[in-house]
Amino acid sequence: MRLLERMRKEWFMIGIVLVIAAAKLEPSMGVNGGPLKPEITVSYIAVATIFFNSGLSLKTEELTSALVHIKLHLFIQIFTLAFFPATIWLFLQLLSITPINEWLLKGLQTVGCMPPPVSSAVILTKAVGGNEAAAIFNSAFGSFLGIVVTPLLLLLFLGSSSSVPFTSIFSQLFMTVVAPLIIGQIVRRYIKDWLERKKPPFGAISSSVLLMIIYTTFCDTFSNPNIDLDKFSLVLILFIRIPMLKIVFAGHEHLSLISVPLLIYHPAQILLGSVLVPTIKSWMVSRQKGVKLTRPTV
Numbered sequence: 001m002r003l004l005e006r007m008r009k010e011w012f013m014i015g016i017v018l019v020i021a022a023a024k025l026e027p028s029m030g031v032n033g034g035p036l037k038p039e040i041t042v043s044y045i046a047v048a049t050i051f052f053n054s055g056l057s058l059k060t061e062e063l064t065s066a067l068v069h070i071k072l073h074l075f076i077q078i079f080t081l082a083f084f085p086a087t088i089w090l091f092l093q094l095l096s097i098t099p100i101n102e103w104l105l106k107g108l109q110t111v112g113c114m115p116p117p118v119s120s121a122v123i124l125t126k127a128v129g130g131n132e133a134a135a136i137f138n139s140a141f142g143s144f145l146g147i148v149v150t151p152l153l154l155l156l157f158l159g160s161s162s163s164v165p166f167t168s169i170f171s172q173l174f175m176t177v178v179a180p181l182i183i184g185q186i187v188r189r190y191i192k193d194w195l196e197r198k199k200p201p202f203g204a205i206s207s208s209v210l211l212m213i214i215y216t217t218f219c220d221t222f223s224n225p226n227i228d229l230d231k232f233s234l235v236l237i238l239f240i241r242i243p244m245l246k247i248v249f250a251g252h253e254h255l256s257l258i259s260v261p262l263l264i265y266h267p268a269q270i271l272l273g274s275v276l277v278p279t280i281k282s283w284m285v286s287r288q289k290g291v292k293l294t295r296p297t298v
Helices: 002-009 011-025 038-057 060-067 070-095 102-112 119-127 132-158 166-198 202-223 231-240 255-294
Strands: none
Touching (some): 011 202, 011 255, 038 119, 038 132, 038 166, 038 202, 070 102, 070 132, 119 132, 132 166, 202 255
16 A cells, blocks of 8 residues: 555656656657657647646736746846856866867757746646746746847857747747636636636646656657767766757758757756656745744734
8 A cells, every 4th residue: 555655646756767668668659750749749739738737727816926026037037048058158168178079068058058948847846836937937938038049149159140930939939838828817717716626636737748748858869860979978968967959050060969968958857857856845845834933923
């Protein structure tokens, strides 16, 4: 019984292991163009489901109150799109004296210039009991901001520039992030009483969608022939963990090497973030209890 209870409690972690194993055994199922069609089911339907789910679960006042946390938003965006790229650049100056391939280093810098993740950031924040509304705002805003800022950062650090299809990227972000969130909020108004009475498992739904994203991500990683590196470079890249690459470096002869850090970073980010969920959640619960205990009684 204890084992079953433990498995039920840790179902998400078990799910991660199973989907990664399935991706390793048969990666062709979840690659772009494969039977699951992740270019549609994940890029559009799964991400839209996550934000529709968030729109249903979040109270409107929680979303509106998140907008006024200006200092928090400034900190997150400056950290992501200024401090982090600059820190990576300084770190890569040290790595440049190692035998690691220089184009892998450029790939690391490219990853460091990318905007914050969208779906995984929201799901993991929700999973640990964090401020989901703030995560939604910063993920969406950071993605829109990154359309302009990321090419400029790449030009600054790497000297690479190109034209970016702003209209198509804006429309995709609007369809998969903004519109589902708004629709979820509208639907919530009409079924608010039912939601509060039944309390649907919003967290489990989002986590299940994330498992699908993890599966297709690892399918792409395991089936990619470009990950063919010397052991030193691969281990170092994996230790650091660090569709815009194809735009900025379209036709570049070293595109495959530049892409490797992103191919490794994305699944590593999701995997390690998921593994840390129980630890961070326990820490947050203990902190919240501590705050309640130290509050003066009236």
